[in-house]
Amino acid sequence: xxxxxxxxxxxxxxxxxxxxxxxxxxxxxxxxxxxxxxxxxxxxxxxxxxxxxxxxxxxxxxxxxxxxxxxxxxxxxxxxxxxxxxxxxxxxxxxxxxxxxxxxxxxxxxxxxxxxxxxxxxxxxxxxxxxxxxxxx
Numbered sequence: 001x002x003x004x005x006x007x008x009x010x011x012x013x014x015x016x017x018x019x020x021x022x023x024x025x026x027x028x029x030x031x032x033x034x035x036x037x038x039x040x041x042x043x044x045x046x047x048x049x050x051x052x053x054x055x056x057x058x059x060x061x062x063x064x065x066x067x068x069x070x071x072x073x074x075x076x077x078x079x080x081x082x083x084x085x086x087x088x089x090x091x092x093x094x095x096x097x098x099x100x101x102x103x104x105x106x107x108x109x110x111x112x113x114x115x116x117x118x119x120x121x122x123x124x125x126x127x128x129x130x131x132x133x134x135x136x137x
Contacts, residue, residue, distance in 0.1 A: 001040065002033035005047050018053040019044070022079065026058040026069045041074035055079050063099025082132045088115055106134040 011019060027039050035043035041056045048054055056075030060066050061083050069078050084090050086103045093101050107113060111121050124131045 001030045001035050001043060004040075004044070005034055008044055008047050012048060012051045016052055018055055018077070019048070020055040020079070021057065021075075022081070023058040026056055026060055026065065026074075026078075027072075028058065039072075039074060042072070045074050053077060057081055061102070061104055063094055063097070063102065066094055066099075085114065085116060086132050104132070106132055108134040 008019060021041060021044060023040065026041065030036050030038055030040050030043055041054070045054050045056075053076040054074070055077040056069065057079030059082075060069055060078065060080060066078070066080075066083075069075075080090055083102070086106065087093060090102070093099065106121075106124055108125070114121070116124075120131075125134045127133050
C-alpha cells in the first residue's frame with residue numbers, strides 16, 4: 001500500500017477528475033505497508049483528501065453489499081462490473097429494493113438475455129473466475 005499511496009499522491013498533482021480502483025472485493029483490507037487492517041479504498045480515499053473523486057469497484061454482487069459500499073464513504077462513485085453484466089437492470093433493481101431478483105451467474109441456456117459480445121460470452125463459459133460463471137442446466 002505504501003507504493004500505491006505514493007502513486008495516488010503523485011496523481012493528485014495531475015489534471016485528472018477521478019481515480020478508479022478495481023479490486024476483487026470492495027472491502028479488502030490492506031495487508032502490508034500503510035494502513036494494515038483498514039479497507040484499501042478507505043486508505044486511498046483518506047489520502048486523496050477530497051482533491052478528486054474516487055471510483056471504487058469490487059465484487060458487489062448483492063443489494064446488501066452494494067448498499068454497504070454506497071454508505072461507506074470510501075468512494076464518491078461505486079462501480080459495477082460483474083453485477084451489471086449479469087443484471088442489465090441493476091440500477092432499477094437496487095433503487096426499487098428488489099435485491100432478491102439479482103442474478104449471480106449467467107443462464108447458460110439463454111445467452112441472448114445478456115448484452116455482451118460472443119467472444120466475451122465464450123470466455124465466461126470457460127469459468128475463468130474473473131468473469132461471472134455460466135450455469136448450465
